[in-house]
Amino acid sequence: MSERIGVYVCHCGSNIAGVVDVEELSRWAGETLDDVVVSRDYKFMCSSLGQELIEDDIKKEGLTRVVVAACSPHLHERTFRRSCASAGMNPYLCQMASIREQVSWTTQDKAAALSKSKAMVAGAVERVKLHEALEPNQVPVNPNTLVVGGGIAGIQAALELADAGYQVHLVEREPSIGGHMAQFDKTFPTLDCAACILTPKMSDVGNHPNINLLSYSEVEEVTGYVGNFVARVRKKARYVKEADCTGCGICIDKCPKKVVDEVFEAGLGYRKAVYRPFPQAVPKFPVIDRESCIYFERGTCKACEKFCPTNAIDFEQQDTILDLEVGNIILATGYDLFDARKIPQYGYGRLANVYTSLEFERLCNASGPTEGKIVLRDGVTQPKSVAIIHCVGSRDKRHNPHCSAICCMSALKFGHLVTEKTGAEVYSFYIDMRPLHKGYEEFYDRLLEEGMHFIRGRVAEVTDADRQPGEEGKLIVQAEDTLLGMQRRIPVDMVILMAGLQPRRDAKDVSLRFGISCSMAGWFTERHPKLDPVATMTDGVFIAGTCQGPKDIPDTVSQGAAAAARVQGMIAVGSVEVEPVVATIHEERCSGCRICNNLCPFNAIEFLTDKAVSYINAALCKGCGTCVAACPAGAISGAHFSNEQIFAEISGLLYDVARGNGAKTPQPVEIPA
């Protein structure tokens, strides 16, 4: 029986039609290709009118197959499958040819574009003839959710879900949740204190009956698929029994070992070997840092254990491994700060009074190492002049080409805090001021009025080598003022480097662990940059906050909430369709050679000893097709990617090859299975 195929060529406005002669393509397909009974072109196939066109033809013309030549199937395959299904056709009898991403956007040669588009349509037509009607598998969605990362994005997402009545497992690598926001002093542009707005949310998380908070823990492995993931979490040993600890903090007072706190205090302050990163930490239980604890080093001390009123210290505690069953995952793993040492001419790490932005946050913070006093490294002297250098490691091709989005506003905030607390002169060296969002421009105006000096130009050097009177003992900031067109040397007491945001150093590993992709730099990739910013290409895995790209707190919170809303949608529906793209073994052809058995990394293939054949467990099969390609007997078939379908696609793609035997339409060569 021959099929009745409809071919639909999309103009995509001028995106496709500007390069590919869509009318000719559609005419050619209708006249030349076998079994094509309808061939149309339309301005926007994905619009409701375009979809209706297809639906009407299916009903009126009795189409049995549909080919849409438009954009990438990753963008609109679902759309067209849905319209086929609503017209009563099996959605898997539809095939797309990506003539936008692969043709019109990548070439300007109109003749070549047309012939390549013809090839792609011919390939799709040949392939779709051999498509089989498939039924998507419905799988239930586990209502529990895993949120990875306890910064403000993860906190927001966890609270939204928990408040909606769903169980959340929140995994945080550090001993406390809070993330970078907990380190900040004030937040721009309203100057609310970060702790005042964050800590209530943190304690909500800690006390919420629906949130299982796993701090000092990391996700090691994720298996399963949308709706049914299993995440293996390593809960690192705290050496403090959470059940017995009251969080009184006596152990911290009594611990004799002090170490520099490189994480929370950004190297400016000290913590004990048994510690809580900050007093409002959630959970309140301290952690013994094995690396610096005297007992773990020398086998003696145990001061904390002696003084603990509830005997909560346990030096024998081991890491525990938990397997969490969840339906969806939200990744909110945040960012790392650019290491300012990589720009040696700014002197960070060499010149004492050069600070990073995060160090300055701690310096300003009332609960920080100086109790909020802005002083130089000597701990007493107030600076009389401060230089703030923007774009350190951002907008710089040698380091990160991107704009870190928050530094302009942080710099303005710092300028305000310095003026308010010390009355010092503040010089801001910027490339462009980018106060983008609500109330930001107004804040910039306010700083202009407060007398902050703005010098447009990238700083060449920060040095302590004085050349002119007035520079003795100062840090001299050398830059070209591009508005005045002259070199400036500004002597200051303190320099703040607005270090950029960059992806976590282990972002790539994390993306692999969760089966999502990330950009070259390491930012996690969203499903669509505009219209689907919190979903990823992996169903059931969502992203929120700065792990996706630099953004400020309001945007981060919005994404946390958005990801939670997406997850709630999944839970509310209760089940999800899973692609029926799996492999099956035809017993009668299987020789029992067991070549395929070792190929499957998901252990979906087992050998049935009684029948002496191999068998594929469809629930475990992910559909990669490696076993299909390997079976020497051709006994394994891969749904939707069968040998025959791919051979047909090859033959269609090579429609225009002149063959020695003079055959016009290439006939697929039967290769015996």
Added chain:
Amino acid sequence: MADATFEPKIIAFLCNWCSYRAADLAGTSRIKYPPNLRMIRVMCSGRVDPTFVLKAFALGADAVMIAGCHPGECHYLEQNYKAMRRFAMLRHTLRKLGLEEGRVRLQWASAAEGAQLARAISEMTEEVRALGPLNWPAQWSEEDGSIETAILQLEEEHAQAMEVAA
């Protein structure tokens, strides 16, 4: 051999997760590359049966590219390593058949590497253009009149090779 008007036809098999997305990205970034390469999406580079490549040559392709996730980054954990092993075997077989090395290429391209994929396509197109047309269908017909027989023979050899490899 080099013919100024010769436009090579290249068939490419791209994995759904990395390389096909790299092709999408090259498109959305409007990166230009020669329109000589025609792409087929497969779920994984591990799905590429060497017979797909032979089939493409048999139907008149001048070259074939197989593209997948970088080693260690496979969406299916490790199946691109299997593609890599098969590719080594395939290249060996094709060399025996007298095919120039430049006519088959294994290309790693992550979803972020649109520009790199486009560059690889440009390189390969130029390389194949310099090699000239392959015209396998005609060449085989000259020798023993039947490409089907030749493919059958190859298929058999391939099956034997697979058994040894396992």
